[in-house]
Amino acid sequence: MTSSPSSETADLKRRYQWQCRRGASEVEVVLYAYLDRFFEDDTPERRAAFGRLLECHDVDMLDWFTGHGEPEDPELREFVAGMLRRVAETD
Template identity: 40%
Template sequence: MFSTQRFNRLKWACRRGMLELDVLFMPFVEQAFDQLSEEQKVTFERLLTCDDPDLYAWFMGHQACEDKELAEMVSIILNRVKV
């Protein structure tokens, strides 16, 4: 279970150095995070520890993420944005 403090740290981590990532992460964490399973929440938290250039490449489709769990989370976020 994510405590309020842990969730607030997660929201802060969603603020990136790239606007392209901010517009993906901020709405996702505010609108869809609560609907994720506990395992997916941990995976999302881990995703936010990745470097911005890697995240940008994965989300823009320039490079495939080799980590299966992270690749699935990228897909979940992108599908959420398309809705």
């Protein structure tokens, strides 16, 4: 028996919640904002990009999130830029 896509997404979100715990609270704020507000309704490709982002070092993410650098990988660079725009939007 296979899980439904929504069940798989919910399981993935629970795993990612633990991975969002970081040493830098500034990084946590951005990661949790995306996870809580956009993750479940996002495309599978963006959810996969978020998983790749969680594999990155805190210091790199802090630079990216504060505009002091950007990922070398073009797909990750595009995801981070889009994520930051979306997270910065107010409801």
